[in-house]
Amino acid sequence: MATIKEVSRLANVSVATVSRVVNGNKWVAEETQERVRAAMAQLDYTPNNAARALATNKTDTIGMVVGDLSGPFYGDLMYQVEQEVRALGKHLIVTSGHGNWDDENDAIEFLLQRQVDALILHVDAISDEELFTLSQRTDCPIVLVNRFVPELAAQCIHLDNELGGRLLTEYLIAQGHRNIACITGPLYKSDSRDRLQGYRQALDNAGIAYRAELVVEGDYTEPGGSLAMERLLRRDQPMTAVLCSNDLMAYGAIRLAKSQGIAVPKQLSVAGYDNIVMSAYIEPGLTTMHVPIGQMGVQAGQLAVALAEKRPHATQHHFDPSLVVRESVSPQK
Amino acid sequence: MATIKEVSRLANVSVATVSRVVNGNKWVAEETQERVRAAMAQLDYTPNNAARALATNKTDTIGMVVGDLSGPFYGDLMYQVEQEVRALGKHLIVTSGHGNWDDENDAIEFLLQRQVDALILHVDAISDEELFTLSQRTDCPIVLVNRFVPELAAQCIHLDNELGGRLLTEYLIAQGHRNIACITGPLYKSDSRDRLQGYRQALDNAGIAYRAELVVEGDYTEPGGSLAMERLLRRDQPMTAVLCSNDLMAYGAIRLAKSQGIAVPKQLSVAGYDNIVMSAYIEPGLTTMHVPIGQMGVQAGQLAVALAEKRPHATQHHFDPSLVVRESVSPQK
DNA sequence: CTGAAAGCGCTTACAG
DNA sequence: CTGAAAGCGCTTACAG
Known part of the structure; x- marks a missing residue:
């Protein structure tokens, strides 16, 4: 893997300048930018994420924990959240909590340690109080799906x-x-x-x-x-x-x-x-x-990214289920 | 978040020593270990993953790309792979390639950039040749699920x-x-x-x-x-x-x-x-x-971790499908 | 517009 | 058994 130093050498600029063009910083001469870009291409350079995360304390990653990685319900949720998060330029890491306290906590710890920029949680075993404590303890924004915790209302996407x-x-x-x-x-x-x-x-x-x-x-x-x-x-x-x-x-x-x-x-x-x-x-x-789990996923994804970027977001927090009539119920006189 | 330096100060040792006990290095006096552990507990210390990854070039993470995050087929696969990977002390990051070339490549790049220790791929659009090239280009071990590429036979888990x-x-x-x-x-x-x-x-x-x-x-x-x-x-x-x-x-x-x-x-x-x-x-x-997608997932997970740790593994590479007779076929005279 | 340098939090030879 | 120090690859004030 090429490093920023090799690129800087080849392009005949400082690493600071390379970093600037990688990050789209305006204040670089057009001509310099091109030289740097050419060098990057030539060396097939791709920035090291760990180094970046270490320096910025950000990862451009949203973490999500769901009950299980299998199952149609979570599948829809994951699918929509990923779409949304990706569209906003971030990546999604999904882990499963298996509906039990230990795994849910493990999953959260894992993601927090990975320094995700926001957390989307669909958890069952962890109590409202613990969630509240968690949100106090960390400065990683938290979005709760399919759950309503009064103290965390602004971060909940829930169903009636x-x-x-x-x-x-x-x-x-x-x-x-x-x-x-x-x-x-x-x-x-x-x-x-x-x-x-x-x-x-x-x-x-x-x-x-x-x-x-x-x-x-x-x-x-x-x-x-x-x-x-x-x-x-x-x-x-x-x-x-x-x-x-x-x-x-x-x-x-x-x-x-x-x-x-x-x-x-x-x-x-x-x-x-x-x-x-x-x-x-x-x-x-x-x-x-x-x-409407898919729609709820869309909101959760958008809200998570907005919170990560400290942007405001007009979130639909509340969703209503709707009746689907098929054949398993017959009239009774 | 507490850092290693704070722990070292509190425990009255060098950061090197703290690092040693965190990583289970033998050569630390029992008594010192305890002091360090106490300090870690007191500060609620958890190592910074990015820093660790930067220093070691490892992440204890296996990356996987599947077609979609939804759908029963991939659900089973993800579920089993995660079980296995977790049991072996690693974490799994799943991304989806949506069955098209662009997304599949994006997903792979993302994971590679994340410096996963091994890659499990269930891809459709990327050609055999590209997969081969990829495996040459990176030193990240690759496991292919549900696919047989002759040049990569030792890394394939495939179905007949x-x-x-x-x-x-x-x-x-x-x-x-x-x-x-x-x-x-x-x-x-x-x-x-x-x-x-x-x-x-x-x-x-x-x-x-x-x-x-x-x-x-x-x-x-x-x-x-x-x-x-x-x-x-x-x-x-x-x-x-x-x-x-x-x-x-x-x-x-x-x-x-x-x-x-x-x-x-x-x-x-x-x-x-x-x-x-x-x-x-x-x-x-x-x-x-x-x-038997679940069993294939088990093998894929084990093989990926083994490759990441440069351990040998007796892999079952080949699986046979089996007939399940239900009611949608009737005899024809 | 650009560079030198400090710093992010860890690990790991190297000494002792 | 333990510490000092270099190094991992980036970013970011600070100067200029």
């Missing part, structure tokens, strides 16, 4: 999960359902709690009593959905619909129902949440709440 | 795509099909060509004439599969089965067939390739070739 839960439940009620079960996500996650809350609220508004026998906690995975469905069925309560807190669990629930000879949606309606791509393909097509 | 194409076609033939259409991937990609080659070979072996009218080039996307299917149908040739070069195109083909009132698999059998998760959920369940 309660609204989603309510809308979906209202739809089921409008279809004539009264005995509506609910498979929640892990209740230590705020989005799970919010979705459940929306469900309760819709029930309330419709004058339907909330019944704990119809609610079971799942884990946001497909097998977990099957398990939850099984537990629900064993309770032997009357029910005509089940609302699942995410699509994956809905798949599991449908699979289990079918395996027990229960027709979906004829005998049992099932709804999901997230609207991941697969849900359009599954049979029956899944009725679910669409989460 | 021809075998897969053959196996799948043989299965269709065994089910009694004779008029088997084929929707290929983009033919500038070697895996597409290999899969097609396998198809031709199976036909040959069975004494069935290859007919260009039954072959159409797709683009590996779902809408592309629909388009290809439409073109195929318009040709109005007798056909009872269509082999798609990946699962996504199979979805598209099935969707289009259904929309035209053609029952799958009753009137038309459809097979895919890749066995992405969705294929188990779709209706009818997709018969396809399973690609």
